[in-house]
Amino acid sequence: MKHDHEKDGNALDCKEVVKKIFEYLDGELDEHTHADIEHHMDHCRSCFSRAEFEAELKNKVKNNAEEKAPDELKNRIDKLIGNF
Amino acid sequence: MTAGQSDHDFFKTEIATHMDSLYGCAMRLTRNPDDAQDLVAETVTKAWAAITNLQDRAKFRGWIFCILNNTFISLYRKQKNSPEMEQYLEESEDDEPFSLFEKLHQPFLLWWGNPEQEYMNKLLADDIKSAIDGLSDDFRDVVVMVDVQGLSYEEASRCANVPVGTIRSRLKRARTQLQKSLWKQASDAGIETALPITGESK
Numbered sequence: 186m187k188h189d190h191e192k193d194g195n196a197l198d199c200k201e202v203v204k205k206i207f208e209y210l211d212g213e214l215d216e217h218t219h220a221d222i223e224h225h226m227d228h229c230r231s232c233f234s235r236a237e238f239e240a241e242l243k244n245k246v247k248n249n250a251e252e253k254a255p256d257e258l259k260n261r262i263d264k265l266i267g268n269f
Numbered sequence: 270m271t272a273g274q275s276d277h278d279f280f281k282t283e284i285a286t287h288m289d290s291l292y293g294c295a296m297r298l299t300r301n302p303d304d305a306q307d308l309v310a311e312t313v314t315k316a317w318a319a320i321t322n323l324q325d326r327a328k329f330r331g332w333i334f335c336i337l338n339n340t341f342i343s344l345y346r347k348q349k350n351s352p353e354m355e356q357y358l359e360e361s362e363d364d365e366p367f368s369l370f371e372k373l374h375q376p377f378l379l380w381w382g383n384p385e386q387e388y389m390n391k392l393l394a395d396d397i398k399s400a401i402d403g404l405s406d407d408f409r410d411v412v413v414m415v416d417v418q419g420l421s422y423e424e425a426s427r428c429a430n431v432p433v434g435t436i437r438s439r440l441k442r443a444r445t446q447l448q449k450s451l452w453k454q455a456s457d458a459g460i461e462t463a464l465p466i467t468g469e470s471k
Contacts, residue, residue: 211415211422212421234374234385238374238385242389242448243416245389246412249398250397250398250413250417251290252289252293254289254291254292254309255292257306258292258309262284265314266280266281266284266313269317
């Protein structure tokens with residue numbers, strides 16, 4: 186989708202934003218492209234919602250992939266480090 | 270250079286701080302509690318042996334996870350990928366695009382409610398673990414490194430000993446597979462009819 190603010194010719198359209206959305210969320214874009222995406226999302230509800238959703242999913246993957254280490258392992262590692 | 274008492278104290282504190290993360294990543298990589306415990310123990314041993322190589326203590330997290338990944342590959346994945354597998358892993362163009370968001374997103378109903386949030390509220394930790402565990406090995410590695418461990422593409426590239434572009438393309442495909450798997454789980458669980466808005470639109 187094209188928006189009014191994209192008339193300057195340098196702005197990204199929705200397709201380009203969606204293509205770069207994971208690199209944006211991963212903090213892997215250069216400063217200029219990162220700023221262009223933020224600028225686009227200031228005006229585009231659809232891309233903003235998409236970014237919000239992907240960010241929440243990424244966060245859930247991070248938080249829920251972790252597990253509480255069993256005491257057995259903690260004791261094993263304590264002993265191991267004690268012997269270093 | 271030999272490690273001293275301050276190295277030992279620092280190491281012990283850092284390992285305790287990251288223990289749950291290390292074990293969680295080891296579980297995602299090995300998919301087996303016994304192997305995961307052995308992997309963490311081997312990682313700790315290797316890390317201590319190399320502690321004097323760690324120049325910047327602020328980078329401990331990335332450093333130890335890199336050792337965990339390398340240890341996993343050397344202990345559990347001794348066989349190199351076949352040329353066919355490498356080709357499959359690098360061919361990102363053939364992947365059918367898929368977006369969980371687009372499956373859930375209904376623009377004309379956005380002002381009425383939020384099906385994405387409804388979905389998030391119903392998403393269980395077990396759904397995510399199972400989706401990660403179901404990924405092929407190289408895709409699982411990259412998701413664990415970037416999404417779980419929080420490594421940059423550059424750090425993941427050094428850990429996996431592959432170019433940054435390879436990390437980028439594997440990650441793209443891995444996330445597509447992960448979202449497909451989450452959607453399949455949700456569909457199997459009947460989430461489409463459980464979501465009030467999508468249910469009403471039928």
